[in-house]
Structures are given as C-alpha cells and as structure tokens.
Amino acid sequence: MRRAIDDRLALPVLLLLAAALRLPNLATRGTWDADQGHDMLVLRALVHDGALPLLGPPTSIGDVHHGAWYYYLLSPAAALSGGDAPLAVVAAIALAGIAAVGVVWWLARSVGGPLAGLVAGLAMAVSAAAVDESTFIWNPNLIALSSAVALAAAWRAWSGADERWWLVAAIATAITMQCHVLGVALLPIVGVPFLLDARRRRLHGVAAGIVVVFLVAYLPLVLNEATTGMSETRAALAYLAGGRAGTDVAIPIRAGIVGLRVVAWPLTGLITDGFVAGSVALLAIIGIVVWRRRASRSEGERRLVTWFGLGLLWTVGFLAVAAPSLAAVVRGLPNDHYHAFADPIVFVLAGLGIAALAREVRVPVGPVVAGVAIVALVGWNLVHLPPTVHPDGGYPAAERAAKRVDAALTAAGIGERQVVLLQSLPDFKSTEAMAYPLARLGRAYHGRVPKSVAPGSVADPVSSPLTYGGLVLLCDELFRDAIGAACGGAAEQSVAPDPGGGGWGPLLDRFETAPGRWVSVYRAATAASG
Numbered sequence: 451m452r453r454a455i456d457d458r459l460a461l462p463v464l465l466l467l468a469a470a471l472r473l474p475n476l477a478t479r480g481t482w483d484a485d486q487g488h489d490m491l492v493l494r495a496l497v498h499d500g501a502l503p504l505l506g507p508p509t510s511i512g513d514v515h516h517g518a519w520y521y522y523l524l525s526p527a528a529a530l531s532g533g534d535a536p537l538a539v540v541a542a543i544a545l546a547g548i549a550a551v552g553v554v555w556w557l558a559r560s561v562g563g564p565l566a567g568l569v570a571g572l573a574m575a576v577s578a579a580a581v582d583e584s585t586f587i588w589n590p591n592l593i594a595l596s597s598a599v600a601l602a603a604a605w606r607a608w609s610g611a612d613e614r615w616w617l618v619a620a621i622a623t624a625i626t627m628q629c630h631v632l633g634v635a636l637l638p639i640v641g642v643p644f645l646l647d648a649r650r651r652r653l654h655g656v657a658a659g660i661v662v663v664f665l666v667a668y669l670p671l672v673l674n675e676a677t678t679g680m681s682e683t684r685a686a687l688a689y690l691a692g693g694r695a696g697t698d699v700a701i702p703i704r705a706g707i708v709g710l711r712v713v714a715w716p717l718t719g720l721i722t723d724g725f726v727a728g729s730v731a732l733l734a735i736i737g738i739v740v741w742r743r744r745a746s747r748s749e750g751e752r753r754l755v756t757w758f759g760l761g762l763l764w765t766v767g768f769l770a771v772a773a774p775s776l777a778a779v780v781r782g783l784p785n786d787h788y789h790a791f792a793d794p795i796v797f798v799l800a801g802l803g804i805a806a807l808a809r810e811v812r813v814p815v816g817p818v819v820a821g822v823a824i825v826a827l828v829g830w831n832l833v834h835l836p837p838t839v840h841p842d843g844g845y846p847a848a849e850r851a852a853k854r855v856d857a858a859l860t861a862a863g864i865g866e867r868q869v870v871l872l873q874s875l876p877d878f879k880s881t882e883a884m885a886y887p888l889a890r891l892g893r894a895y896h897g898r899v900p901k902s903v904a905p906g907s908v909a910d911p912v913s914s915p916l917t918y919g920g921l922v923l924l925c926d927e928l929f930r931d932a933i934g935a936a937c938g939g940a941a942e943q944s945v946a947p948d949p950g951g952g953g954w955g956p957l958l959d960r961f962e963t964a965p966g967r968w969v970s971v972y973r974a975a976t977a978a979s980g
Contacts, residue, residue, distance in 0.1 A: 457564040460571070461555055468551040468575040472544045472584045475838040477537050480586025482845045484899075486536070487882030489521070489587050491889065491905040494533030496525055501905075504674035505682070507589050509631055510775075513685035513901060517628025518670040520589045534890055536845045539587055546595040547584025551575045553598040554794050557605060558801035561754050565808060570801025573827055578719050578834040579786070580793065585836065586844075589629045590787035596625040597633075598794040600640050605754065608643045613656050616644055620660040624667035626791050635768045636791045639761040699777040705770040707777050708789075712765055715786040716793040717800065717827065719834055722779050727830060734823075735762075735796060738803030745810075751802065758795045765792045800827070842964035845887075851963035852887030858959040858971045859893075859920050868919030869908045872897040875925040875941050876932045880904065884924055884969070895922075920973050921946060921954055927966030937968040946972050 480486075488507060495501040506516035527542035528535075551574045559567025574580050574594075583591045600622035607615035623640050626633035644660075647653065675682060699707075707721075713735050714721050714728030721728045739759035746752045769776055773788045808820035843850075859870065870893060872881035878900050885897040885904040896918070897904030923945055925937035935941040938960070946954040955973040963969050 457559075460559075460564065460568050461552055464551055464555055464568070464571040464575050465548055467572075468548045471576065471581050471835065472547055473541075476540055476544060476585060478839040478844040478846055479836060480540055480844055481840050481842055482536075482586075482848045483842065483883050484880035485882075486587045486845070487848075487884070487886040488880060488899075488904070489524075489589070490528075490533065490536055490539065490886045491882055492521055493524060493528035493539065494886070494889065495905050496521060497529040497533045504670040504677075506628065508900075511631075511689045514631065514682060514689060516589050516631055517667070519625065519628035519667060520592065523592065523625070536587060540585065543587065543591050544584045546592055547580060550580075550595040550598045550794070553595065553602050554797050554801075557598070557602040557794070558798045558805075560605070560609075561748075561751050561798070562802040562805050563809075566801040566805035568801075569804045569824060570797045572824070573717065573800050574793075574797045576828050576831045577716055577793075577797075578831045578836065579715050581831075582836045583787075583790065586840075588787070590790045592629050593626050593633060593787075593790040594793055596622045596629065597636060597791040600626060600636060601794055601798075604640045604643050608647050609750065613647075613651065613653055616647070616653065616656045617659050617663065619644070620663045624663055628667055630787065630790070632769065632773060632788050633791050635765055635772075635789075638764060639757075643757065699774065701770055704774060704777045705766055708770045708773075709762075709766040711776060711786055712762065712769070712789045712792050713796055715789070716796045718830060720779065720786065722781070723834070724830070734803065735799050738799050738806075742802055742806060746806070755799070755802065758799055761795055762792060765789055842967065847964055848883055849887045849890075851961075851969055852884060852891060854959065854961065855884070855888065855922055855969060855971050856891050856893060859973075862920070862958050862973045864919040864973060866892050867894055869894045869896050869917070870920045870922055871895075871918045872904070872922050872924070873945060874898065875923065875937065875945065876929045878932075879924075879926060879929065881922075881924055884922060888922075918974050920958070920971065923970040923972065925968040925970070927968070937966070938962070942968075942970050946970070 485507065492503050492507075496503065503518050503521050506518050506520045508515050524539055524542060527538045530538045551571050554574045555567045555571030557567075558570035580594060583594060600619050603615045603619035603622060607613060607619065619640050623633075623636055626636050644653075648657070671682060710721055710728055710732050713732045714724070717731040717735075718724045718727040739755055739762075742755040743752055743759065746755065769788055776788060804820045804823050807823070808817045810816065811819070864870070870888070872885055872888075872895050874881045877898075880899040881897040882899060882904045885895055885906065888895055889906050894908050895904070896907045896909075923942055925933070925941050927937045930936055930941075933941045933944075935944065942960075946957075955975040958971040958973055960968065960970045
C-alpha cells in the first residue's frame with residue numbers, strides 16, 4: 451500500500467518541482483534578441499491584425515523557414531494580450547515544458563516501473579537544459595513536449611493499445627517537424643514501429659488519418675509555394691548547392707561530436723561547460739542500452755531500449771550529415787536545439803538504467819551506485835541552472851531600451867508617425883529585438899533584416915536616409931570580427947559618421963542596453979518635426 455501511495459504522489463511532486471524551477475522570475479530569465487522579437491512581431495500581427503503567416507521562423511540555413519504551426523500553437527497565449535505581452539507566450543512554453551516531465555514519467559514508468567518513471571521524470575524536471583528551454587521564446591522549445599507525446603503515444607499503440615494512439619503520435623510528430631525543420635529526424639523513429647505494427651494488424655483507417663494529419667500540417671507551406679513561385683523549394687535547393695559550415699570536418703569526427711552533444715545536452719548541458727561530465731553521460735547511456743537490451747527480463751523493456759538505442763544512432767548519423775555546423779559550438783548563441791526531439795529518449799533511458807541498477811544489481815552495490823548517480827545528476831543540474839535574470843536582461847531590458855530610444859526621438863522632434871530606420875551591425879543580424887518594443891510604443895519603423903524587412907515595417911520609399919525621421923543603429927559585440935570594429939563608436943562610424951555624414955544628423959543618444967549590445971540613435975539631417 452505504501453508503494454502505491456508513493457507512486458501516486460510521484461507525478462504531482464515531479465510537476466511541482468518542474469514548475470518551481472521554471473515559473474519564478476519568468477519575465478527576466480529568458481533571452482531577448484532578434485528571434486524573440488521576430489516571433490512576437492508575427493504573433494502580434496496574427497492576433498492583432500489577422501495576418502496569417504504561411505511560414506514559420508527563418509532557419510539558420512539560408513532563406514528556409516520552419517513551420518507556421520509553431521505560431522498557430524502559440525497564438526492563443528498571444529491573444530490574451532493582443533500580442534503585447536511576451537510573458538504570456540513564455541508562460542505557455544514553460545507550461546509545455548512542465549507537461550513534458552509528466553509524459554516522460556509516464557513512458558519510463560510504463561516500461562520500467564515506478565522507480566524508472568520517478569528517475570526519468572526527476573532528471574527532466576531538474577535538467578538545466580530543459581529548464582532553459584522552458585523559459586524563453588523560441589521555436590524548438592515546444593519540441594520537448596511534442597516529441598515526448600509522439601514517443602509515448604507510439605509506444606502505447608505499439609504495445610497493443612487502441613490503434614488510434616498512432617494518430618496522437620502522428621499529430622505530435624508533425625508538431626515536432628513544424629517547430630524545427632530537423633525534427634523530420636523523428637519521423638522514421640516513430641514511423642518504423644508504425645510499419646511493424648501495421649504488419650500484424652490492419653491499420654488502413656489509421657494510415658489514412660495519418661496522411662490527413664500531415665496534409666493539414668503542411669497546408670500552409672503548400673499555399674506559400676503556390677503563391678510565391680516555390681520560394682521555399684528554391685531556397686532549400688540553393689542551400690544544398692552552396693557550401694555549408696562544418697563540412698570541412700570529417701564525418702566520423704562530426705558523428706562523435708554530435709553523439710556527445712545529443713546525449714550530454716539534456717543530462718549535463720553544453721559540452722564546452724562540462725566535457726568530462728558529458729562524456730560520462732554518453733558512456734552511461736551507451737552502457738544502459740547494451741546492458742538492458744541483453745539482460746532485461748522484460749520483453750517490453752528490451753524492445754523499447756532497442757528502439758531508443760537505434761533511434762539515437764539514427765539521430766547522430768542524420769545530424770552529422772544534415773547539420774554539419776554541430777561540429778562547432780558558438781558561445782553566446784542558443785545551442786543544441788537541432789536535436790531537442792531526442793531529449794525524451796535520453797531521459798527515459800537514464801531512468802530505466804538507474805532503476806535497474808537499484809532493482810537488479812546485488813545489494814548494497816546496486817542501490818548505492820543508483821543513489822550516487824541520482825545525487826550526481828540532480829546536483830550537477832541544480833548547480834548549473836540558468837540565472838534568475840538573463841545576462842541580456844530579457845524583455846524588460848529591451849522595453850527599457852525602446853523607451854529610451856523613443857524619448858530621444860521625441861526630444862528631437864521626431865513624432866511617432868515619422869518612419870524610423872532600424873539597422874543592425876552586423877547586417878546579417880535582424881533588428882527585430884528593437885522593432886517589437888517600438889511597435890508596442892506606437893512608433894512607425896522600417897526594420898531591416900537579412901534579405902527582408904521586419905513584420906510591421908512601413909514600406910521603404912526610396913531607401914534613402916532623407917526619407918526617414920531618424921536612425922536606430924544596433925551593434926552586437928559578439929560579432930565584432932564580422933563587423934570589423936568594436937561597437938560603441940568605431941563600428942557605428944561605418945554607417946553614420948559623426949557629425950552629420952551619410953545623410954544622418956547628430957547622434958542623439960548612445961547606450962549599452964545589455965553587455966556587448968549597443969544602441970545608437972541619430973536624427974536624419976533633414977528630419978522635420980512631427
């Protein structure tokens with residue numbers, strides 16, 4: 451009876467722990483930069499103006515985009531404030547991260563028993579990487595839940611339950627693929643068990659339903675291709691034809707780095723912050739797969755471990771070829787989102803292995819080693835949790851910066867209706883981190899982004915400084931080498947030489963809105979009072 455009570459308490463305790471590590475200080479914990487500004491601008495246009503996007507956020511590979519359903523899924527949260535409260539959207543992402551803990555708990559428990567579920571859920575609840583993914587706006591941050599649901603539903607169906615669970619797995623897989631283009635790697639991981647199941651029982655109706663699910667998921671993309679002359683297809687072909695970062699690293703070496711990153715990220719974080727810990731995690735997961743596949747007395751556990759082990763091998767091989775940039779880690783930028791769909795696999799395997807140690811290895815060695823593993827895993831992640839205030843200050847810092855920009859423009863007689871040009875150094879970085887808070891203040895702007903303009907931008911008449919009331923120039927010191935000069939004066943001279951060169955009038959204000967991120971405000975030389 452005691453064991454049953456403890457098991458019933460496991461899920462609520464895990465969910466409360468996950469919430470306690472994700473929800474406090476949610477407004478300031480997540481980064482605010484170009485990606486977050488872009489997403490909120492699109493959501494604001496969707497819920498405020500009814501502008502339905504057919505493409506999702508831009509990817510890092512040329513002009514290709516993620517799926518539009520990412521925005522549709524977040525639109526109810528954005529609608530609560532008309533798109534004017536990033537906190538509401540972050541809260542929805544945080545709740546998804548908390549829910550993912552429950553799904554991982556269920557999956558591990560259904561295969562390895564209560565202790566396996568408790569350990570897997572605990573590992574995800576305290577994971578510094580999973581906490582970080584739950585606290586800022588970014589398209590891969592919904593994948594933890596969607597992938598966990600896809601795997602759990604697939605396992606439920608494959609184990610002989612109602613065949614309609616395959617429809618749940620298909621919906622969740624489609625969401626993963628919409629939230630990140632490389633989420634397509636999850637498709638064969640879920641699809642192969644479906645084909646195996648289809649060999650032993652008739653699944654024609656379910657198969658038809660799955661086709662409908664994916665048709666609905668990719669309908670926005672089809673509409674975009676039909677109305678833009680196949681823009682995404684042409685962009686993808688151009689990317690494949692061009693050079694890709696990381697291809698100079700041999701595939702075996704790439705595979706080794708990718709494998710380490712895939713397994714280490716959910717358990718110990720970025721490999722550059724804990725290479726030894728990550729290597730231990732990798733060896734442990736490999737050992738668990740080999741051991742449980744050979745020694746488990748449960749046919750279900752052997753089957754799931756084999757499935758997940760092969761799924762990780764496929765993930766590593768696929769990403770080593772499809773995402774060669776994973777051969778390098780760029781500090782200061784979000785990392786390891788390419789393989790977020792594999793995080794639930796790693797957590798479940800960790801839970802199964804540690805539970806088996808405690809259950810099957812002789813006393814006291816097994817329980818002691820299992821206890822040490824749990825303490826080490828929890829302790830490492832609690833020490834490495836993200837800070838309560840992100841180094842860039844999050845959205846509150848961006849909002850303060852926008853208000854300061856607005857005050858400088860107003861003091862110079864530049865009214866809200868006069869179009870302000872937003873420009874970035876380097877020019878391949880978007881200006882949307884500033885565009886969104888300025889849009890909330892009612893400022894008319896023309897925000898330059900690579901090969902496009904920020905959502906909500908006023909049309910650019912003739913691309914001349916003389917057509918604007920002012921210039922807001924953003925400079926990111928992280929890209930100093932690409933810019934060729936330091937932010938805070940020297941770099942800005944290349945765009946707006948002081949005083950009054952290049953069509954821009956005097957410098958109205960210059961300040962550092964976050965470490966290494968500078969904002970300079972200029973008045974156009976011919977700007978009239980507004």
